[in-house]
Each structure stands twice: as structure tokens, then as C-alpha cells.
Amino acid sequence: MTRSWWRAVGAVVFALAVVAGAVTVTRAASGTDASGSDASAAVASSAPDGSSADAGFARDMAAHHQQAVEMSFVVRDRTKDADVRRLAYDIANTQANQRGMLLGWLDLWGLPKIASPDAPQMAWLGGPSGHSGHAGGAGRADGLMPGMATRAELKALSEADGKAAEIRYLQLMTAHHKGGVTMAEGCAKLCTVGAERELARGMVDAQGAELELMAGMLKERGAMSGR
Template structure:
């Protein structure tokens, strides 16, 4: 079954509202709004949770090359681009659902980025250090054996789902449905690149708060991927 068929089936299963003439009005467009609302609620819960920080359980020392520190640095880089792309489309899209989703992405990831900056300050560690993904093992790189693990900065950024400068320039120039569809494709890939990093720190992170944030981040981004794929289907993106 194709993705569009799956969307249609889920819409039919949800039913519709009956009009005065006995016809049924599809509820297809309501589903992403419900999901987006749930994402927004989760973002608020995350923002409240960030103020708990580490509490009395903070470690006395944390190595600069630890999974926790590497995740905090790399995910700040990752989030910075997501916020930039989300605000670009927020300012120019005319699609209400996409505008709501892009706003939620920008605000939630800006908050997460700020918290991760604070972690490194609390740990007494530099904001920059080491190559991208150097804290991850070969097994953390999806689709690669140990001999094929990416090593160049461009390869690493591509694996993280980070858009190239050329794609960012294309998004900046695009308008209308072209811009909407380009954003959705770039952001889906961007989100997909974050999942292995979240999984890696969930497996090896020492800090409970870091693992808590990584788990919430993974769940939120998977939900947003579903919402964006639905929007791709509705907007008939190629």
C-alpha cells in the first residue's frame, strides 16, 4: 500500500461529519491539527521539565568526549538549522497547518538548544570540541559498516540530515507550494538524521536528564515526521 493510500484509509476509518443533505464531510484535514496540538503540548511539557535540570544528581565531572557532551554539541548544530528553516517557511507559507507546525518546530527546538547550551556550561565544558559525531561508534551510523563510516565533514553533515548551503539558498528563493514542499522534504530528512543521535545517547549517556530529553526529542520528531508526510500528501508534493 502506498503512503497516500494509507493516509486515505486512515481518513476513511476515522469517519466524517454528516451534513444536512446526508452527505459525509471527510475529516482528513483535522488529523494533522490534532497531532500538531499534541506536539505543542509536548513542547510545553518539555519546557517545564527543563527547569528541573540535573538537581542533586549532577556528576562532579563529565568528560569532554562523553556521549552526553557530544550529543549536546552536535544537537545544537542540528537544531540551529531546523530553527532557521522552520522560521523561513513560517514567514512565507500560506498553509495554516504548515505554519502551525513550523512554529512548533522552531520554538521547541530553540528551547532544547538553549537547554543543551546550559548543560555544557554546568559541566564546565566548551561549546565546541571534536569532529561531528565523534562521540558515536561505528554501530551508531545507520547503513554503514565500520569500514564505511563517514569521515568528511560533508559526509557527516549529510548523515545528520543537515541541508547543504545550496538547498538552503533554494529554500530561501522558493515561494508558494514549491517552498512548502521543499521545506517538508528537507525537514523530514533533517528529523530522520536526529534519530540515530538520540538512540546513541540513550544507549550510552550518563545523565538521566540528557536521556530524558533525547527520548522526548525522538518521540516528538517521529510524530512531526508523520505530520509532515501527511502534509506532503495533502499538498501533493512530488
């Protein structure tokens, strides 16, 4: 487990480094760089369209990340296991930072943070009604994005304690990460903003490493990875 843990930590550090670099890019683009130059006009002229993969990914992944942060805070208070609490902290910290970056880009581009209710779900992935060749498709019949936990699952997590809470969290977060990787892979292929593509690639690497770590943690607890 030690090797998997450090691999996951390394991937998370890389993802945070990508975020830090993206912050620098965003600040420079918005005219807050050290030279004081105003690049706002240039950014506005090259901002992605509201229906683009860049905008769609930013909106959807921000919402996706929010649930991961919430689940991580829930399990923190439902178990005393140091490994699970550490993992939950890492996920909450990383995804809260990434969520802030995604929402910041939408502000910079002058685009709404919530998609129109009339828009096809996850249409940014391409194809009819947003479907593409990516595993997981463009959403689910229940209206949730790939990997998202249902209200009933969140309620069950909030009511569990100890080992039961750990297993529920690890299973829900495993599904959540798999859905997130599907979305991030889509952005890495379809997004046109370089910093956003790099952030998406960082998500794929970090969440992939955490998936391996969580598989080992579930095995230690005699549980399967399925929900």
C-alpha cells in the same frame, strides 16, 4: 490529517514538559533551587567528560536544532499556508527551547560548546571514527551531521515561494528530523545523565509524530518525502 496533527501536538507538548522538568533539575543542580542549597560542587564532580556521549550529543544536537529553527523562520516568510506556518512555529519554538537546555548543560558542566576541530566527527556515537550501528552513521562525506541541509538547499528554500517553498521545507525538515531521531536514539542508549536521556527520548517521540504529519502534508501537495 486532524488525528496526525493532534498526535504531533501531543508529542511536542510532552517534549516541552521534559524540557521544563530538565530546567528544574538543572536549576537545582546549579544551586538555584528554592531551598538555596549549593549543589555546584556535586555537579562538577559528576559532570560528564568532554568526549562523552552526553557532551557530544549536547554540542551536536544544539547545532542541528539551530538549522531547523532557521529553516522554520525562512518558510514562515515564504508561504501564507496556515498549516505549514503552524508547523514551522511549533518546530522553531520546541527546538529553540531544547537547544537552550543543551547549551545550558554544557555551561553547567564547564565544557566547550564547540568540539575540537581535530576530534572525529560525532565520535560520541561510538566505534571507529564515531560510526555505530545507528542508521545514518556518524556524519556524512560532506562533513554535515545526519539530515542537515546543504548551503545550496538552504539557498533554494530561501528563494522559493508558496507551494514550492512549502514542499522544499517539508522535504528538508523530513530529512532533518530523520537525522535528529538517529542522534537522539543514540543519546537515549549512550548518555549517562538521566535528564538528558529523557530529553532525547522526548525528541524521538515528538519528531516521529511530526514525520508522520509532514508525510501527509507532502502527499496533499502531490510531493514525495525525498529531497
